[in-house]
Amino acid sequence: MSRPSHPYAGDGSHTTSYYAASANPAPERPTLQGDQEIDICIVGAGYSGLSTGLHLAEKGYKVAIMEGARVGWGASGRNGGQIVNGLNASLQTIKRRYGQDTATFVAGLVQEGGEIIRERVRTYDIKCDLKDKNIFTGLTAAHMRELEERMKLWESYGIKNQEMLDKVQLRAHVNSDLYAGGMIDHSGGHMHPLNLALGEAAAFEQNGGTIYEMSPVTSVDHSAARPVVKTDQGSMTCKTLVLCGNAYLGHVVPELAPRVMPVSTQVMATEPLGEDLAHELLPTDACVEDIRYILDYYRLSGDKRMLFGGGTVYGGADPRDIEAKLRRNMDKVFPQLKGIKITHAWSGNFALSFSRVPQMGRIGDNTYFAHGYSGHGVTGSHTFGRILSEAIDGDLTRFDVFADVPWYPFPGGRMLRVPYSVAGSWWYGLRDRLGI
Secondary structure (H helix, E strand, C coil), X not given: CCCCCECCCECXXXXXXXXXXXXXXXXXXXXXXXXXXXXXXXXXXXXXXXXXXXHHHHCCCCEEEECCCCCCCCHXXXXXXXXXXXXXXXXXXXHHHHCHXXXXXXXXXXXXXXXXXXXXXXXXXXXXXXXXXXXEEECCHHHXXXXXXXXXXXHHCCCCCEXXXXXXXXXXXXXXXXXXXEEEEEEEEECCHHHXXXXXXXXXXXXXXXXXXXXXXXXXXXXCCCCEEEECCEEEEEEEEEECCHHHCCCCCCXXXXXXXXXXXXXXXXXXXXXXXXXXXXXXXXXXXXXXXXXXXXXXXXXXXXXXXXXXXXXXXXXXXXXXXXXXXXHHHXXXXXXXXXXXXXXXXXXXXXXXXXXXXXXXXXEEEEECCCCCHHHHHHHHHHHHHHXXXXXXXXXXXXXXXXXXXXXXXXXXXXXXXXXXXXXHHHHHHHCC
């Protein structure tokens, strides 16, 4: 059967990633055909859409998810696989911008996404190589002060899962000479992100949900009492619409397009390292990210490959040579890996908001949206999915807090948002290099 060409997804197949190559078996779902109706329609079968849909299906709602490609095709199936608590914007930044009450509210849910993931894995027996702990590393004394301040701030909100590591202590977790020290979050973790998405999709269907794949949305009418979503081959009329396309929604909903900017990040996978070398590099099998503005992040896969990510391309373009872009950094962290073969290298987009705070809201009376996780979408999307489901079920308490947080457009609008962001990244990268 021939597949339609998608403007953002080619023929809709998963990218040539390690995750796609090691994905659990999953069915090919049908495309949307003809004019259909449903109580709740969700656009996007990534973590936000799957989390929202599964929560609602468990409550007994009739829900359909429409996906332009395959389940987990976008960021949810390509990311670094790290369960990192918190938002991109720090609690201190949120307090300064939006007040103490909002900061206290956010602090109360920064660990919720990881808890939801673990609950889903337990309840539905999702095979996704779930492991515990993540580590933040610092390269300079300034980085170490930042980590110390972060830990103390989180402790002031009652979050006490973190522990500072000096250079010697860090070596017990990360066998690299590069770092001055770090901080371990015992409540963090990592997993195979595509297999998590596929498992959540299967759980959603077990609870009566329907997923339409290969059904890219061409237009959305959210002004009517019953929103209508159209594709090339059909339409879906619903009582409630939820937009979870994030970086890949494009310009289908003009009201949302200026709110976020697609940004690409890259990951590569080595050949299997073997038990001895893998244990030498990451003895406790925690995932790691440094705290530079343009950061490295890495971890071991279930079959002991090094999955190493980093890099940023504002606007969402794919680099010409991903391995060349990442290899130098990996060899700097782990000289032991020089000459190791790279078997997979891929790129994917996340949605960046100008404030680095994710956005949730409503357009029209019956259309909800969530997007803009700014690189922290693994946990944030699962939390936001629960909050969206609460709102649709009638409890707007948490939804209203996020919906009331103001959003800011990128300076210069869509024309200048990329050069503005590049200039900003250059400045913060310089600060990292100077250790200030």
